[in-house]
Amino acid sequence: MKIRFSDDKNIFNIHTDGIPYLSFDAFDKLGVPNLFSTRYMSFDEASGTGVKGLRTAVMKIEKVEEASPVCRANRDILAHQLGSSLAMELVTDQKHTNYVHVATCEEDLGVATVGDFTLHRQYVDGIVTDIPDALLTVFGGDCPPVYLIDPRRRAAGLVHAGWKGTLGKIPQVAIAQMSVKFGCDPADMYAAIGPGVCADCYEMGDEVYEAFAEQWSKEDADLILKRYAPGTESEAFGHIIGHRQPDGSPGKYHLDLRAANRLTLLRAGIPEDHITVSNVCTMCNADTFYTYRGRALENEQVAMMVNRFDI
Ligand SMILES: [Zn+2]
Numbered sequence: 001m002k003i004r005f006s007d008d009k010n011i012f013n014i015h016t017d018g019i020p021y022l023s024f025d026a027f028d029k030l031g032v033p034n035l036f037s038t039r040y041m042s043f044d045e046a047s048g049t050g051v052k053g054l055r056t057a058v059m060k061i062e063k064v065e066e067a068s069p070v071c072r073a074n075r076d077i078l079a080h081q082l083g084s085s086l087a088m089e090l091v092t093d094q095k096h097t098n099y100v101h102v103a104t105c106e107e108d109l110g111v112a113t114v115g116d117f118t119l120h121r122q123y124v125d126g127i128v129t130d131i132p133d134a135l136l137t138v139f140g141g142d143c144p145p146v147y148l149i150d151p152r153r154r155a156a157g158l159v160h161a162g163w164k165g166t167l168g169k170i171p172q173v174a175i176a177q178m179s180v181k182f183g184c185d186p187a188d189m190y191a192a193i194g195p196g197v198c199a200d201c202y203e204m205g206d207e208v209y210e211a212f213a214e215q216w217s218k219e220d221a222d223l224i225l226k227r228y229a230p231g232t233e234s235e236a237f238g239h240i241i242g243h244r245q246p247d248g249s250p251g252k253y254h255l256d257l258r259a260a261n262r263l264t265l266l267r268a269g270i271p272e273d274h275i276t277v278s279n280v281c282t283m284c285n286a287d288t289f290y291t292y293r294g295r296a297l298e299n300e301q302v303a304m305m306v307n308r309f310d311i
Contacts, residue, residue: 006279031310033082056302057139084135091137098168100126126159141292144196145303155182156307175268186269198281199256224260227251
């Protein structure tokens with residue numbers, strides 16, 4: 001598939017049999033089935049063309065009862081491609097919170113779809129579990145998912161980390177729950193920050209800088225939010241960014257979600273060499289991925305991971 005990587009191309013493996021998806025090479029090597037979908041229903045490498053329009057998430061404007069069966073059917077195909085099924089699914093109702101559901105009983109499996117609010121899973125943006133073979137599912141249009149696994153305790157977590165979840169340190173919340181509930185030691189854990197909007201594409205208002213300065217620290221805010229002068233050129237692809245400001249303005253802040261979440265993972269105690277960071281931007285690749293900022297809004301990507309260690 002045509003994907004623009006900002007550097008090393010070996011972070012992801014690309015799968016085009018069945019519904020296409022990307023997987024993290026580091027997690028593949030640990031035997032953990034994982035995926036991040038695209039816009040494609042199918043892709044033919046020989047001709048370099050594919051059929052777009054994959055729907056996995058029920059969008060706000062859709063009727064749940066009409067959209068849910070289609071989305072569930074597609075997620076079930078993806079689940080089977082990971083050697084799982086929707087009967088094993090733990091799925092979030094996302095609302096840009098930092099709430100994480102701890103799933104420990106099999107009653108949790110396969111019961112919720114997006115829009116089907118269940119009492120304990122209402123508006124959570126992440127799930128952690130120690131149920132063997134459970135399938136964790138979150139969605140994202142530009143917000144990166146963060147995948148967490150502990151091969152020693154055989155536990156897994158998956159969270160949706162948009163700017164609000166990132167501000168609320170949702171990966172740290174998940175790691176803390178895994179430590180308390182499953183006895184995980186962050187030193188044993190591995191993490192991967194999935195595809196999402198890159199800093200070049202992620203222009204923010206001053207209030208976002210102020211929120212990070214207040215809730216994290218000014219030093220942190222300066223590290224993860226930078227003003228882009230008008231006419232700044234994207235380092236990765238050479239296109240002009242920071243062009244929406246009038247001449248003479250100091251430029252808008254751009255938030256680096258990858259750097260922010262990486263910082264959270266490191267501070268939570270995950271070793272640096274256990275962290276993989278995506279170099280794929282959904283907006284720089286609006287042809288391949290759904291993206292809010294890039295105005296490809298028809299659906300979202302799905303991130304999935306099975307709590308299984310095939311090694
Ligand atoms: Zn980008």
